[in-house]
Each structure stands twice: as structure tokens, then as C-alpha cells.
Amino acid sequence: MPASDLPVADDVAGLYVEHSTWLQGWLRRRIGDAFTAADVAQDTFLSLLDGKTATQEIREPRPFLATIANRLLAHRHRRQLLETAYLEAIAALPEEFAPSPETRLIAVQSLQEIDRVLDGLPSKVREAFLLAHLVELSYAEIAERLGVSASSVKQYLSRAHRECLFAISF
Missing domain, CATH: 1.10.1740 (Rna Polymerase Sigma Factor; Chain: A)
Incomplete structure (x- = not known):
């Protein structure tokens, strides 16, 4: 130290x-x-x-x-909810499509790391990411909701994707 x-x-x-x-x-x-x-x-x-x-x-x-x-x-609590939602989605899959326990663990850890990264991003960057990937809005729709330009949305998403990619790269 x-x-x-x-x-x-x-x-x-x-x-x-x-x-x-x-x-x-x-x-x-x-x-x-x-x-x-x-x-x-x-x-x-x-x-x-x-x-x-x-x-x-x-x-x-x-x-x-x-x-x-x-x-x-x-x-x-948020990490536990995320893990539970993922495991419930996996449980609903037919057995032949279900990932191995090792793959499940890697996926849960990756989701938790992405959650941690998103939590550290500015609110508009995080919100743009969530609107794009969970609500599946277009750049224009996200821009309207956030009160920014479509080019700002593109920059926000590039930053969020980059941070998430770095976080889950082993």
C-alpha cells in the first residue's frame, strides 16, 4: 500500500x-x-x-x-433479481436447448458485470442503452425521450457498448 x-x-x-x-x-x-x-x-x-x-x-x-x-x-438485490430472471428464462427452455451449468454461471457473471458497468455510466448513457436493448426503440425514439439528438444517442450507445464489451472480455 x-x-x-x-x-x-x-x-x-x-x-x-x-x-x-x-x-x-x-x-x-x-x-x-x-x-x-x-x-x-x-x-x-x-x-x-x-x-x-x-x-x-x-x-x-x-x-x-x-x-x-x-x-x-x-x-x-438488483443482482439477485437479474440472476433469478435469467435462471427462470433458462428453466423455461426445452432441455435440449438449455445451456450447461458452466455456461449458465458465465452468463450470470457476465450479466452482473454488465449491470455493474451500466450502474457506473451517466444516466442518459444508461437509459439510452436500456431503451435500445430492452424496449427496442430506434435512435430517433430514444433521442426524443431523452431530449437529445440522434447523434448523441449514437455516442451514448457506442460508449455503453464499449464499456460492456470491456467488462465481459476475459
């Missing part, structure tokens, strides 16, 4: 010592599962290590940590 990251790690360690038990308890009461609560609490503190958050400037640590944990729970 570079020396410049040590203050961040020290700040996060301090937050962890002071608030991890509270956060796990809060999550356990909220979701009713001690194991998931522990995982989400751990992920909450790990997310602070990226150095993007000035941890020394946090005035109210518990609401701050709860906000991060809620966001992580929402992402976790």
Missing part, C-alpha cells in the same frame, strides 16, 4: 473499530440475516478504502455508513 493511502486506511480502520458492530446489528435487524449483514457491513468499509471519500471529513458516521450499506443492499 502506498504511503499516501495509509491515512485513508487508518481512518477506515478507526471507523471500523468504532462502528462495525453497530452497522452489522443495524443490517441484521433490517434484513434478518446475520451472514448477509456481515458481508454487506464488510463491503461497506471496503468501499471506503478506494480513497474517493474523505473519511476524516465525515461528521455523522452512522448515517453515512447506513447510506453506503443501503446502496450496497440495493445493488445486491
Whole structure:
């Protein structure tokens, strides 16, 4: 770890010592599962290590940590819904067309990675991607909905496709 990251790690360690038990308890009461609560609490503190958050400037640590944990729970829930929808679609296929368990796992992991990438894109880029692929709108229809030009839609979709391709390339 570079020396410049040590203050961040020290700040996060301090937050962890002071608030991890509270956060796990809060999550356990909220979701009713001690194991998931522990995982989400751990992920909450790990997310602070990226150095993007000035941890020394946090005035109210518990609401701050709860906000991060809620966001992580929402992402976790969305990933589970995505996986469930895919597995239900696969279950509806005739057996001879059903992919192997290995292929299913790769597909679920790829869908989760695409979901993660889309979540990190600007809202108009993400919305253009979803409108194009889930609603199957044309560039002109997407442009009208988003209040942008068709060339902007083309740029948005190029960016989203590029990011998704990079994400799932092994």
C-alpha cells in the first residue's frame, strides 16, 4: 500500500473499530440475516478504502455508513433479481436447448458485470442503452425521450457498448 493511502486506511480502520458492530446489528435487524449483514457491513468499509471519500471529513458516521450499506443492499438485490430472471428464462427452455451449468454461471457473471458497468455510466448513457436493448426503440425514439439528438444517442450507445464489451472480455 502506498504511503499516501495509509491515512485513508487508518481512518477506515478507526471507523471500523468504532462502528462495525453497530452497522452489522443495524443490517441484521433490517434484513434478518446475520451472514448477509456481515458481508454487506464488510463491503461497506471496503468501499471506503478506494480513497474517493474523505473519511476524516465525515461528521455523522452512522448515517453515512447506513447510506453506503443501503446502496450496497440495493445493488445486491438488483443482482439477485437479474440472476433469478435469467435462471427462470433458462428453466423455461426445452432441455435440449438449455445451456450447461458452466455456461449458465458465465452468463450470470457476465450479466452482473454488465449491470455493474451500466450502474457506473451517466444516466442518459444508461437509459439510452436500456431503451435500445430492452424496449427496442430506434435512435430517433430514444433521442426524443431523452431530449437529445440522434447523434448523441449514437455516442451514448457506442460508449455503453464499449464499456460492456470491456467488462465481459476475459
